[in-house]
Amino acid sequence: MLTDFLLASLHHLLVYGLVAMLVAEAALLRAPAPDAATVQRLARLDAGYGMTALALLLAGLARIGFGLKGHDFYAHNPWFWAKLGTFLLIGLLSLGPTLRYLRWRRALRDRPDAAVPVEDWTRARRQVRLQLALLALVFVFAAGMARHGGL
Structure with a gap:
């Protein structure tokens, strides 16, 4: 029971960090x-966002196991598969801004x-706003998953 509590707590704290x-x-x-x-701030935030997303995915997998x-x-x-699929879609959508931030940072370092x-x-x-909208959908799927199981 303690393991479940700790994993759930970690999972939720990571979700809050991801949203922030x-x-x-x-x-x-x-x-x-x-x-x-x-x-520079965007690039740092985005790196934290990516690491938090990976940690969140690992915490979720630990909860399954x-x-x-x-x-x-x-x-x-x-509901779980919809949640996971949407989360992975958000991850794919985040690649666009990530690559842009890195490109901009490099360009500004070379030419201030x-x-x-x-x-x-x-x-x-637009891509970050879309990620936020899809993240809201992840929360809806999480509520469905917790309350309605396999429908």
Whole structure:
């Protein structure tokens, strides 16, 4: 029981951290045009976001393997698969902004007067907002999974 409690607690704390980092990225992307410091902050936040997402996935897998509900609860639960699929989709969508942040940071390091293309900035903003919307859907699927099991 203690293992289940600790894994659930870790899982939830990682979710809160993931949301906080993604919201912080979205807030930074609200600026009309970035400066070098903003790009640096975005790159750092995004690295934390990626590491937290990986830790969250591992904590979730640990809950499947070592939690009280067991593998069968998850394996036959369509809500779980919808949640996991949406989470993985968010991960794929996050690659676009990640690659942009790294490219911008490199460009600004090489040429401090370089400007981030407006269309790139706008695209990153849209992709982060889409990730936030899909993350809300993950929470809906999590509620369905916890309460309705295999339907």
